[in-house]
Structure formats: C-alpha cells, structure tokens
Amino acid sequence: MENYGAINRVVSGLKVLDEKELVNFQIDGIVPKTVVEVESEEEIATLLKSANENEISVIPWGGGTMIDLGNIPKRVDIVVSLRKLNRIIEYSPEDLVVTSESGVTLDSLQQLLSKKGQFLALDPPFSQAATLGGIISSNSFGPMRYLYGGVRDLLLGIKVAGTNGALMKFGGKVVKNVAGYDVKKLFIGSLGTLGIITQTTFRLYAIPExxxxxxxxxxxxxxxxxxxxxxxxxxxxxxxxxxxxxxxxxxxxxxxxxxxxxxxxxxxxxxxxxxx
Structure with missing residues (x-):
C-alpha cells in the first residue's frame, strides 16, 4: 500500500513541486511520489529525520546529470531538489579555497573564480548542470585528472545532513589537515546513500597562462x-x-x-x- 499519508507528513511545511513536474525527476524510469525543493540545510536535516522515522525513502537531486548511476532504487518516495542551495559561503582567493552550498553548478562557480584568475580543476561531463554535491556523490571528473587529480584530491571539507537530523562537518578549509580520520572521502562516490551533502570546500588552482x-x-x-x-x-x-x-x-x-x-x-x- 502506498503510504501517501506518511509522505505528506514528512514534507509538511516544505515547497512541494506540482505533480506535472514529477516526470522530470524520474530515476531509472521510476517517477517519484513527491518532489520537494529545499532552501536550507536545516530543512534537509529535518526532512531526513522525519523520513527515517516514517520509513520513507529520500533521494537527493542536484543537476540530475548522474542520477541513473548505481542500483535501480526499490522505490522513490521523495526526491529532494537542491537547486536552491546555490550560494557561495566563503571565497578566499589568497588561500585558493572556496566553500559553497552543494547545489552550486560547476560552470557558475568557474565563472566566479575566473574573475580572480582561478578555477576548480574538475571537468566532468555536463558541467553546466552538474552541481558540486553531485560531482562529489558520483565521483565525477574528466581528463584533467591526469595533472590535477580527481575529487578526492581537491575536496577539503564537506557538511552533511544525516538521517538522524544531524548536520555534520568533515574535513576543513586547509590543504593539510591531520585532525583524525579523513571521513569526507567516504562520501565520494557514495551516491547519496550516507547522507545529503549540503556544503563543499575545495582547493583551487591558478588558471594557466x-x-x-x-x-x-x-x-x-x-x-x-x-x-x-x-x-x-x-x-x-x-x-x-x-x-x-x-x-x-x-x-x-x-x-x-x-x-x-x-x-x-x-x-x-x-x-x-x-x-x-
């Protein structure tokens, strides 16, 4: 039996997209029962906690460029669109570090960084739509990995919303960080199964002459x-x-x-x- 009552309770107070838009968020041919658009990491944390308590499945959606990776989901109750999490939190050109929300697209970030002669050395496919959180979750990269490395080499820190409603930080904002286990790397390629990434911190490079x-x-x-x-x-x-x-x-x-x-x-x- 479809538990629409529980789903409605979980998404109560959030922006729910119109039913006509559900088909645009299908995963492996499975159309979600509900799609919500969050605007803060606190909304994500609250949603995950409530969904976990009600045994409702939740799948994050960044740009949707790699959404069909991994196993076919048994069910798709709620898709969480992260496109409104698109703010730059902190940019330090002198330190070659940028922190942003996970819904920022790679192309929009590169446009900002280029004004200071810098760039994020990742070149995954569909960069105009690929989000930073999605790039991490799918471990997506391109040919530039030969020189600059992949996601695991450029990622300094992340913030994640867990199914218990907690917001957790892993890593930091410096290139060398020896404070305990490098837990952030567990989330690289995890496809959203360990939590939803809400913030990212990357090291940058100067644009070649x-x-x-x-x-x-x-x-x-x-x-x-x-x-x-x-x-x-x-x-x-x-x-x-x-x-x-x-x-x-x-x-x-x-x-x-x-x-x-x-x-x-x-x-x-x-x-x-x-x-x-």
Whole structure:
C-alpha cells in the first residue's frame, strides 16, 4: 500500500513541486511520489529525520546529470531538489579555497573564480548542470585528472545532513589537515546513500597562462603508444609546461564520435598548459 499519508507528513511545511513536474525527476524510469525543493540545510536535516522515522525513502537531486548511476532504487518516495542551495559561503582567493552550498553548478562557480584568475580543476561531463554535491556523490571528473587529480584530491571539507537530523562537518578549509580520520572521502562516490551533502570546500588552482590542445592520428596501436611515451618524456623534462589531459581513442570509438573522413585510426588527444 502506498503510504501517501506518511509522505505528506514528512514534507509538511516544505515547497512541494506540482505533480506535472514529477516526470522530470524520474530515476531509472521510476517517477517519484513527491518532489520537494529545499532552501536550507536545516530543512534537509529535518526532512531526513522525519523520513527515517516514517520509513520513507529520500533521494537527493542536484543537476540530475548522474542520477541513473548505481542500483535501480526499490522505490522513490521523495526526491529532494537542491537547486536552491546555490550560494557561495566563503571565497578566499589568497588561500585558493572556496566553500559553497552543494547545489552550486560547476560552470557558475568557474565563472566566479575566473574573475580572480582561478578555477576548480574538475571537468566532468555536463558541467553546466552538474552541481558540486553531485560531482562529489558520483565521483565525477574528466581528463584533467591526469595533472590535477580527481575529487578526492581537491575536496577539503564537506557538511552533511544525516538521517538522524544531524548536520555534520568533515574535513576543513586547509590543504593539510591531520585532525583524525579523513571521513569526507567516504562520501565520494557514495551516491547519496550516507547522507545529503549540503556544503563543499575545495582547493583551487591558478588558471594557466597558456593552454593548447592537439590531435594526432596513427595507423597502429604501437605507433600511438610510442608517441605517448615520447610526449611524456618531453613534457617531464620541460620547465613550466604540464600535460593536463591525454586520451587515446581506438578506431571504432573515434568513428563513433565523429563523422569526419579526415579523423581515423588511433586518435590521440592531448592538452598542454603552462606559464609563459
């Protein structure tokens, strides 16, 4: 039996979206019974505590870019939209650290940071919609991981709402923090199963003074690997130049991605950056 009475009690006092919008928040084809839009971490904590007491399932929704990762949920009672949690809490350019709410999108953050010549060195797909909380929960990143590392290397701290209604902080606001276990890393890739991330703190980098990308094509896999080894040796011996991304596509994949007759075979894509 559908427990709509309990669901209504849990979401009482929150902004509930119109039923017509429910289909936009379906997960693996399952349409949620209710979608609420929260505006504070306190609302999230209260919601989770009440849902836990009433045995109601809750699934967080940031930008929805990676929402289908993981197992198919047994049921979707309440989806919590975090798009209103989009405020920058603290930005310290001199310390290369930024703290924000988890609903901030990556592109909007990058736009702010670029004004100070800085950026968050993550490049997951769909960055215009991907939220910081969602990036952490799905452990999402892109080719820049080669130089800068992934989420676990850039994340300094988080704040999480637990199912008991508590708001918990893990990590800090400095790059080196030796205060106990590094619990924040448990939430990386946890897909919202351990709690809902409400705040994030990341370390930043200065935007490189120059950046160039290039594409090379090879007839054989051996030729491609030999070229990669030469590139790596040359980059490692250079001063002021770094390889920020490198990817190799096999002939089938490169053909799938583009329809150009000029790009074929084993395709090497690389990006270098540095300081002039």
């Amino acid at each position: 120059f950046e160039e990308s290039f594409i090379a094509m090879f007839n054989s896999l051996d030729d491609a690997f030999n070229a990669i080894q030469k590139i790596l040796r040359r980059i490692h011996s250079s001063i002021g130049i770094g390889l920020s991304a490198i990817e190799m596509l096999d002939p089938n994949f490169s053909e799938l991605l583009n329809h150009s007759e000029f790009i074929r075979g084993y395709v090497l894509v690389a990006r270098v950056l540095g300081i002039t």
